[in-house]
Amino acid sequence: MSVRRGAGWAALTAAAALLSSCGMVGALGDDDAGAQTATVGVLVPASGWQQADGEAVLAAVRAAVEQTADDIAGWTVEVVAVDEDEKGQAAADAVTELVDGDAVAVIGGLTTPGVRAAQPILDDENVLFVSPADVVPAHTLGADPSAPLRPYRSYFRTAVGAEPPAAALARYAVSGLRAEAVAVVDGGDPAEVRAFTEAVDDAGGTVVARGADVATVVATAKTEGATAVFVAGDPEVAAQVDRQIRSARLDATLLGATAFGGDFADDGGEGAVRAEPAELDATAGVRSGQLAEDVGVPLGDFGAAAYDAGTAVGTVLARCLPPASSASSARRGCLGEMSQLDFAGATGEVSFDEYGDRTGGSIRFSVLRDGTWEVVGVDG
Incomplete structure (x- = not known):
């Protein structure tokens, strides 16, 4: 041959x-x-x-x-x-x-x-x-x-697949966390805000508060009964949102993707959930x-x-x-x-799922516990 x-x-x-x-x-x-x-x-x-x-x-x-x-x-x-x-x-x-x-x-x-x-x-x-x-x-x-x-x-x-982690996180919030009402803080990434809010709507949830002013969004979230708050963009804004949620005694899960980078895990946010692309090593x-x-x-x-x-x-x-x-x-x-x-x-382990798509490389969901991100699920 x-x-x-x-x-x-x-x-x-x-x-x-x-x-x-x-x-x-x-x-x-x-x-x-x-x-x-x-x-x-x-x-x-x-x-x-x-x-x-x-x-x-x-x-x-x-x-x-x-x-x-x-x-x-x-x-x-x-x-x-x-x-x-x-x-x-x-x-x-x-x-x-x-x-x-x-x-x-x-x-x-x-x-x-x-x-x-x-x-x-x-x-x-x-x-x-x-x-x-x-x-x-x-x-x-x-x-x-x-x-x-x-x-x-x-x-x-x-x-x-190139789906934004924020979109997968929206589905996780509505379906996995049963958060029918969510709030969104725009920390400087409009594209991430759009991906999250559109996915919430597609999943059957409702965005009850949205904006760049942290205090206003959190206050509205509490009034409207939101059980999850998503932060897009800057990790410093994510830290502000975390502090504001605790100050307002809002019983809601803090969510993020790029906003949970940097030193966010060192400053609190216990129970926060983040989404990130899984790396194909x-x-x-x-x-x-x-x-x-x-x-x-x-x-x-x-x-x-x-x-x-x-x-x-x-x-x-x-x-x-x-x-x-x-x-x-x-x-x-x-x-x-x-x-x-x-x-x-x-590009990593290669196998295919029932649809012919690559298995592995899925978006990962992690929960912050005692300063460490623990993987709790994958999307796809």
Whole structure:
């Protein structure tokens, strides 16, 4: 078995006229005698402001597939680049061409139009699709977040969702703490205030007081029976709110995200609840600081997650190709193997939930007890 590398982006640019007609780059190199071919497409922009990100994703996928799918008897794995255009039409045409051939997987999708164009085409043909960049909730959970329903069973993501911790904290307050009435103090972060208040409303709660004046918000919160007070922004404002709550004898849980940074835990706030993104630390299976050097280009925002996507696909191919008689007949088996994966990746432990989303990396909720934050739950 061998892995054939697709043309580099320099060659892609030089061959732009040819690419415009089909949207993909053929792989280079000699076929193994008698070997069957399985194609992995890499859906990334060939030009424009995300071209550098596309280079990183292509190089990372190529390196990972070569590392993990290098010894499958009777098979040649071909890695090809597929141009992801701004409107998605060229991507749709190129992906259609891939599935009509010997494609077994597509990795990429750095734009929403590209992902949406490719999803139904690949899903109809049971072709594995893995994005290292997409975090749009509807792409894995469907249109109604209150009743999640996976729209495409062939779609997975090594990217981690980007929901603000404040929004997750709002749901935790309303559902977990049963705080139907909450107050919000704007300590200098309007975006965090907006994320929290909108999520409270979506969860069925009510914001009964809101503003930047701490004393006024706390007084109104007490009058209106609020049982939780959220602070957005400055840790110094959070300390003021904590003191004001105790002074007013308001029986309410103090909530925060960025506001509970710094030395807040040293100054009181017993029982306060904070939300923060869980960090995906590189695991023992990855050499620290070595990945970018191995890949050969700066990783950018998506390179590490793309390497994990390539590792996942390569690992799957090593399992689903050997018993298959053709690339197309291997596709269903590849999908089944994908849901079973669990490995140490460049961005942390990699496995997938029932919706194809990355497990781990969830927002964490912690309670302040005796000056120490203790994790009490996760979101997702």
